[in-house]
Amino acid sequence: MAALTMTDMTVPSAADAPPVAPTSGEEGNRRGDIIRAAGRLFRQKGYNGTTIRDIADAVGMRSGSPFYHFKSKHEILFTVTTEGIEVMLRNLEMVIAKGQPARECFEDCVATHMNYLLGPGRDFAWVMLYESRLLDPAERAIVHRMSARYEEVFSAVLDRLQASGHLHDASAVARKLILGAINWSAQWYDETGASDPQAIARQLCALVLHEKN
């Protein structure tokens, strides 16, 4: 319920908006503080390795207080997770809406995905990728539907790539492999290192695409 309040916000003037995470109505308030702290902690120590007291400490509360905002620890995980996938989906759709040619569109999609995964939104995306299996079946089904929607949209991009001769294989397995290479980057990316998300995205595109000149 509460987690879905993010959907009914208006996308901010889609056309010339910056490519970074449109924020969900969850900025200035303490509820937002909690899910941000929880996101960070869940990524660092895992869901089950993080206690309510850890989260409360991180936002300067006592251990009972988060339950004023969330009815259970599980609901915090669910909120963090859906926040992650919703922002990613919105980002993707904003890129698609630009109507670029297949090749540019693909690189833009990959770069946007990586920017969110490796940038400031990092924690939410990570939790959704690596901790969502700990949700109970009903919640997981919701998250799974949203991921499926993401892949569907991404799949259309690959189809166009194949039609334009840039990609030989746009099958489901190929799609999973490409998305896997992207998602796994969260495991090894080093923000102090040489490559930024943009550069990594370019390298991935070069790796799987057949340039035509």
Add this chain to the structure above:
Amino acid sequence: MAALTMTDMTVPSAADAPPVAPTSGEEGNRRGDIIRAAGRLFRQKGYNGTTIRDIADAVGMRSGSPFYHFKSKHEILFTVTTEGIEVMLRNLEMVIAKGQPARECFEDCVATHMNYLLGPGRDFAWVMLYESRLLDPAERAIVHRMSARYEEVFSAVLDRLQASGHLHDASAVARKLILGAINWSAQWYDETGASDPQAIARQLCALVLHEKN
């Protein structure tokens, strides 16, 4: 300590051995039962989501008994993790030892990696990939060294691929991306589905390699 007893076994007649996991001296005994059960449970519910009682139940023991074989729950995780990476490293080195041409060697490496990750050894490899960050720094350093060794060997394969003109980019980032696509497959692979690990490996090779005819 105890975890390292696996290293001093002799590799079984390396040449014509089957391409599947050489087993570690841990088959018939209860200690092996524990790490196998722990591996399965850690993958299903995560390390912190699995209790000693879960593990004990799974092998028909009471909750105190695993501590006869391991001095702590942490040591069980460490053992499972090192088991995972050690077998993968041994597998990889056996493939290299065949001395195949670059292209065949690469596909063989990928297929072997996937066979272990998606096949019967699944749990160990998964735990090492997804739960090893929960080890404490000293243990994690050991696992990290072993992973680095794996990547090193894999890197040599990529270099040969590049030299033979099958691969444009053999940089560290490209290596991470390729290994990421492989490792992520554990997340979506469906053993009842259409593709087997071998087929997926072939598709990955086709995706990143430039065939010469």
Add this chain to the structure above:
DNA sequence: ACTTGTCAAGCAAGCAATTGCTTGGTAAAT
């Protein structure tokens, strides 16, 4: 101006269950 009522947001305290782990014993095998 002053009381009164309401409500959001949190605290203090603690409860029942679960956790990793210990201890002392014991039956069988060697």
Add this chain to the structure above:
DNA sequence: ATTTACCAAGCAATTGCTTGCTTGACAAGT
């Protein structure tokens, strides 16, 4: 008679969560 492999029982700490209460902000009534 020693060792191996385990059990029965339980302990101290931690866990998610609940309860009753306080506080500050704001509004309405008089």
